[in-house]
Amino acid sequence: DAGITQSPRHKVTETGTPVTLRCHQTENHRYMYWYRQDPGHGLRLIHYSYGVKDTDKGEVSDGYSVSRSKTEDFLLTLESATSSQTSVYFCAISEGTFRVSYEQYFGPGTRLTVT
Amino acid sequence: RKEVEQDPGPFNVPEGATVAFNCTYSNSASQSFFWYRQDCRKEPKLLMSVYSSGNEDGRFTAQLNRASQYISLLIRDSKLSDSATYLCVVNSNNFNKFYFGSGTKLNVKP
Numbered sequence: 001d002a003g004i005t006q007s008p009r010h011k012v013t014e015t016g017t018p019v020t021l022r023c024h025q026t027e028n029h030r031y032m033y034w035y036r037q038d039p040g041h042g043l044r045l046i047h048y049s050y051g052v053k054d055t056d057k058g059e060v061s062d063g064y065s066v067s068r069s070k071t072e073d074f075l076l077t078l079e080s081a082t083s084s085q086t087s088v089y090f091c092a093i094s095e096g097t098f099r100v101s102y103e104q105y106f107g108p109g110t111r112l113t114v115t
Numbered sequence: 116r117k118e119v120e121q122d123p124g125p126f127n128v129p130e131g132a133t134v135a136f137n138c139t140y141s142n143s144a145s146q147s148f149f150w151y152r153q154d155c156r157k158e159p160k161l162l163m164s165v166y167s168s169g170n171e172d173g174r175f176t177a178q179l180n181r182a183s184q185y186i187s188l189l190i191r192d193s194k195l196s197d198s199a200t201y202l203c204v205v206n207s208n209n210f211n212k213f214y215f216g217s218g219t220k221l222n223v224k225p
Contacts, residue, residue: 031211042202042217043159050211058212090158096211103149104204104213106158 003027004107006091012113019078021110023091025071031094032074033104034058034066036087043090049074081114088112116141119205121216129224132193136219138203139185147206148179150188152199153218159202162188193223 003026013019023032033048035058045058047066055066063085065077078085091107121138128134140148148165163170165177165186176189186205190197203216 033213035215040217043215045212045214048212056212094211102147102211103161103164105161109158 004091004093004105006089006107006110008110009108010111012115013081014115015082016080019081019112021076021089021091021112023074023076023107025074025093027093027095027105028071029093029095030071031096031104032068033092033094034064034074034076035090035092036060036085037090037109038087046076046089078112081112083114086112086114117216118142118207118214119203119216121201121203121219123217123219125220125222127222127224128193130193130195132223133189133191134193134221135187135189136201136203136221137185137187138205138216138219139183140203140205140214141184142205142207143181143184144208145205147213148177148186149204150175150177150186151202151204151215153202154199162201190221193221195223195225197221198223 005024007022034046035043037043044060049055049068067075089110092104094104096102150162151159152162153159165179169178174191178187200218200220202218
């Protein structure tokens, strides 16, 4: 299995509080991704990174920010959590280059509940 | 219109059956295609990549039809352990940005 960990694995928080989720990889892959998974929607891309300090938005980026200061870590921050952000969050990595895509490998997920 | 569409199922089949899933995609420029398997409350795991010429891995066969913009997954001799949700994944114009289908649920019954 690819070396990807996510922390925390479960979190319950209140509306309006900031939340940071962490993804850590030991594979030295260039690309890292944050997805959310909700019933009926499948996995939707929030943000992704193609290198240290290089990030871009996905299809559901509103209300989320990311940072990547080291190759191995990709942080997802909910600046002010809302109930609509209750979801399962998956981190993924890929060794793709700018012109070649490769498969992604996923972390175990973080279950976030916003009350 | 969604980038990737799949029949959500569920497909309920007996052990030993052959079952096929299709997935359609909207971006004709897509170059990379994958099938993932996801068990309940677990992360998606790569099942197989889909190559232009089609490819087979044991009981699993994947096919790509670029003209009609769909990919398929065939599972032969279904096992109880094949019960899961199967996700179709396609890349966008950005080679390393991907779209996922909502998944097709398979239940294999004894």
